[in-house]
Amino acid sequence: MTQKIPKLLVKRTSIHGQWSSRWAFILAATGSAVGLGNIWRFPYLTGENGGGAFVLIYLFFVLVVGLPIMMAEIMLGRRGRQSPINTMKTLAEEEGLSHYWQLLGWMGVAAGFIILSYYSVIAGWTLAYIFRTGLGMFVDADAELSTRLFSDLIADPEKLLAWHTTFMMMTILVVARGVKSGLEKAVKFLMPALFILLLVMVGYAMSTEKFMQGIEYLFVPDFDAIAEKNFFSDIMLPAMGQAFFSLSLGMGAIMIYGSYLAQRSSIPWTSVSIALADTSVALLAGVAIFPIVFTYGLEPAGGPGLIFVSLPIAFGQMPFGTFFGCLFFILLMFAGWTSAISLLEPAVTWLVENRSMKRIKATAIAGTIAWSLGLVTVLSFNKWAFSFSFAGQEKENGFFDIFDILTANIMLPLGGLLVAIFAAWLMSTRSTMEELGVGDTLIYRGWRFAVKYIAPVGVIIIFLNAIGIV
């Protein structure tokens, strides 16, 4: 991208390094975005929220709220070139605004810890399933056996703890070495491999009896199915939350990756590629899973175990299923790994900058905090389990669900809202135009309109509605 770019007034470099190319950034950010959110969270939320209508609203949010906010977050990150906390502080000073803006960075760090704490537990399930599928435990399994195997796993806090600990150690290992070294290579091969394997799964789904029912469920909104729900608070709030969660927005993950982006790279294009890859993976996962769910008589609203119950049945039936199953969970583990890394990075960079810690020590400390908090999630599936109702849906895993709802539906959209307000209402046009790197073009104006009006109004209306005001 070598269009006319206004002369730079602000030149900073990150003490944590820089991506080797724009491509490296796209890969890393895609690695952050594509993860359990697409393959585990998207299908089970779609199932809990009645299918097509939820998917449609989710796509709407990705396009009109997520994409512009992603551009804003990358832009702020690149301009500040520090941990999100210090980036917000520096930029606020530069624009003559209150230093309280750094609280946005703090909220992101808090959200990152909470998300990572339960994310690691779920990623632990994928580790367990690598071995379970690889050992052929699902050969010819029916829905009943698969459901029982899953329930047995989550009922056992010791097993969950062991896998959670393993996964957190893997995350700490990579972050401690610096996210740039291994990440680029890993994502370059593993993301396409995951994509291809999802296509194989879609191929299998096509051969099942209820393929069309699955497709209709996903893509044809059925408003009768959600007639009892409140459209705003029960469907739109979780759909918005999923858009933020899946795109890794609102907590500084994309911001910190943006801070390693070279000055010349165009932010709009990179954002479009990331959002496109992320959304395709989620939709493919949906297409692969729902036909299986219907064919084997599973409950779409089965909750967080949905893919762990449904997909292994398919692996147990298809040719080379043991191989494909094992490979699938390995790739899913990698996808989760590259996301978990980005959840930890904002906190680690802050510790390095402000506490002059070595990266290794900073990562060990931050990782241990997230790991400890994860113990609550481990217990929320067994010893501490309790249920409550949210968005017209019975949630059965107490603290895990609370953490998930609090972060995805509240903290991330709130973070995104503040990013939008900061970037479009408070920063000078000159600064944003300079940083986005596309000049005063239609793209710039469209972006500015979206972050200035559409995104904030969308988030605010849904928030107000959810608490019963609008």
Ligand code: PHE
């Ligand atoms: N986007 C990741 C996923 O879909 C999760 C994530 C959320 C990562 C927020 C970073 C920040 O799995």
